[in-house]
Amino acid sequence: MKQRPFVIVSNDDGLSAKGIQSLIGILSPICDLLVVAPDGPRSGKSCAMTTDVPVTLRRIKSVPHLRVYSCSGTPTDCVKLAIAQLLKQRRPDLVVTGINHGDNSSINSHYSGTMGAAYEGVMHGVPAVAFSLCDFNPDADFEPLRPYIVDIVFKAITMGMPMLTCLNVNFPKAPKFKGVRVCRMARTHWENEFTKARRPGLPGAHVYWLTGERVDDEPQAEDTDAWALTHGYVAITPETLDVTAHGLVDVLRDVF
């Protein structure tokens, strides 16, 4: 029998979130895990890293096949520290992040700390998969995701991933899924992004709370992640970290 895969796990909802605990429960019977997750919620942190203060790592658990650390930094910091400071002899086969409480498809991917942590793996040459469930309920049921996650993780490890790419996997809220669709990112945008509120204690002053709704700009397109999720499918979107707009390079050479 071959060696168990070695997987780094992180998220952006924090180590105590049900999503990452469910992910650990799904993967720990079949993989060796190094879990490094934020010590509290870090939603919307994108690829942010901590540059102005030092970061603290705390060892929570260390048993055969499972090491768990909490980290005072961002999801990106967590994966950076896992790779730079906590590896022993073995290189990881995969970075797996999530399971996020909430939708990280389409434009949300840019803001997501769950994706930021996955990107960080890719930047270190480790393939990565991010899992998200379109349900913000802190007690959401992640059990229906189990067979899909096992299948996707094993396939990602077995086939590998091309350089600079990762998988962004989103599950619709429905407890049953119609199947899996490989997608492209939908074009979407956010509206009504702030709610203005009074600032107690300072008469006349106000503050802005981030709010809003995401709008799908191409709801008829059946090849997008947003369409798949709206129609009950699991959406697998391959993403690249080479964000060069290659089609524009030659065009712009005539301009500049």
Next chain:
Amino acid sequence: MKQRPFVIVSNDDGLSAKGIQSLIGILSPICDLLVVAPDGPRSGKSCAMTTDVPVTLRRIKSVPHLRVYSCSGTPTDCVKLAIAQLLKQRRPDLVVTGINHGDNSSINSHYSGTMGAAYEGVMHGVPAVAFSLCDFNPDADFEPLRPYIVDIVFKAITMGMPMLTCLNVNFPKAPKFKGVRVCRMARTHWENEFTKARRPGLPGAHVYWLTGERVDDEPQAEDTDAWALTHGYVAITPETLDVTAHGLVDVLRDVF
């Protein structure tokens, strides 16, 4: 004579940084500006947004052709607030961010708050250009950049930019530039990313400071931003926010 262009300006080094003040100095004679910048340094914030606390905006200046606000949030929050709360009749022609104190080329683009602010414009359908100087000196000389910035801003406004794209413009440190090159992102990675340090007051405890050096994985490739900067050229890299790995979609449909 046509109307002056209307430009939103932001950055990640904060409103008091010399880079954004130089940018305002370069653009204010020729554009109407709405400046919304963080009230302090926000380097490495990527597309992070503030979700857990409200954000405060403070009006610093409002004279003809120039409105300036400071913001307690991230670069992304700044541009979101500018567009969602501070526009009057007119839609902006361009979002311009920077001038960043430091290199935002290649992999750094993912971590950069200067790029995060530019991306936010693009997400709202406004073309965007980010400017960075490969010099961390807080008193760096931005004057040599002036003619390039004016040229690039005018061309970006005149020709427009395709949907979901922006320009990431980096200037080498040299006071004279050999010219301009339109580039792709180089493949690079970071090494030695942390320095472990004692935690005063807690015997035996330690913390991690983010440090490190970026390594160019393809230093011979002459079409990259890293090559251009190393060889004294201004690097213009067009970036896309559609991060779908399009080449992988069909491949993965055979797998999942």
